[in-house]
Amino acid sequence: MRHSLKTAFAAVVFTVGLTPMAFADDASDATKLYKAGQLNEAIKKIDAVLAQRPKDAQMRFLKGIILTEQNKSADAIVVFSKLTDDYPELPEPYNNLAVLYASNGQYLKASAALEMAIRTNPTYGTAHENLGDVYAKLASQSYDKALQLDSANSTAKLKLNLVKNLIGNTTGGTNPKTSTTSNPAPIANIPNTSTVTPPPPTKAVEPKLPQVSPQKSVAATNEKDQALSMVESWAKAWSNQDVQKYLSFYAKDFQTPKGEARSIWAEDRRSRIEGKGKIGVRIDDPTINVDGSTATIRFKQYYSSDRLSSTSRKTLILTKQDGKWLIKQERSGN
Template structure:
């Protein structure tokens, strides 16, 4: 049976600047290019060459799991993704891909467990939430089928089964397979600790300019408020780039909704250790779009992040609230 849940086909390749890492970085980049060109066997050879030198490299292991999946080598891919969840339990993407493989084999309970772990590591991971809904629907369909086998006159079970089948797309109780193209990097997938990446020096963080003010006073005020919000996002990114943790944290409201439900103090301490522990950070904000509703503002933008060990691009959403005349971040999530 063809599986229906989305596979996180996405890989970020780091560029090494130090001489000992040049050939390794080139091999990693070549592997990514070969994969995107559909030359899967050649890409695997490059990946194996990298892993012979850097056996713990998460990026290359993840890409290898993706290629094995595309080659219908499900068991081998499951081994890859399972080991990644063991070594990097904080990453949601390997759990998601495990769920895809389990679902394709009809192992829906295992798939649901893997997706629950993905959501536990990142509650804002929309793909995992959607996939979990599909898996639950399939499990429900199987249970209603079983109920009808035991009692063919159970009209309630028959009605529920029809509702589920209509919900998930066809008469067999499955949905058409959907995958995510390999274009969006995984924002938090770590690089090999042995590779020191030095990203090129870039300009200060920039945000999209707002529309020109009109002669209408209310419209002018609205534009000025948007400029204020965008400036807040810009200074937030700049403080992050400068590793000025105190200034960075000052952009978050006291009632900031932490991603894992932990206390704000615990979240702030974790962010401090992560930021101060980096040798270099650069954060750029581009293609920003802001909307304001009273004392609430939503900013959607493309975030370019690089540090001494990681480069990534992701869509970001910040929800800000105006408190005592100042815009502060109340929610932060990845995705559109």
């Protein structure tokens, strides 16, 4: 199966205050020109908007896409790099920056950019997939180097073949054959920008970004990070059978599952956790929604002990109290 890096499409909706009608019309015209394949005309429209609104994230993002399709990789890298500086809460510029780095064979830079995208949005599936592809490419280069140093290394040869099959590379560990396409819309494909290491074909996704100010978006991202960190610490305390710390993550007004008194519920949890041999609790695939002082986090929970292993969906309703996220409700199932 051939794996390819995916780039985010230019449909970023991210505003800073109100947009005057004239600028909105120019932005709409630029998008239409881009989708029609009239890239030079689209760039002119974008530059007209940016002359008046230099921080317009949507137009800057679209300009980066167009520069990429025009084989102006260095210019596109500058655009996406500055976007990550000005809007570090947006994962898509990091992702597209990584695609460009990978196109130029700069896989370490690509992996660093993708890790930033994932840190910004842990549920950004495109970045996770791309990071896997980049890691596979780095692995193929290392196995290829090992074979250059020792051609009789059968283990390295087997691993290289496995990785080559994974990433669709049939010509060697450091120079994959790939095809490209120049269709500009609705899919933003990254064309060949390097004569040394051609990029893989890319497919676009349309990011759904909220229309908020940078300050609000950064705050929301920080709250999500804090909520996720709290839940991870809760799972760790459970795994470590540290009941006192585990119970500290529950709010004073926690709604017990059966409506029993909190003290009775807490004692039941203590008896189920303490002295039960080895316990492991891991969360995966979390989604988080923050609304003021309330956060809802849904995830897949993996539980294992000496006697039981189970996988379930779990929902935690968190409340912000004294500057900390605490669990107010806990539900299992969808």
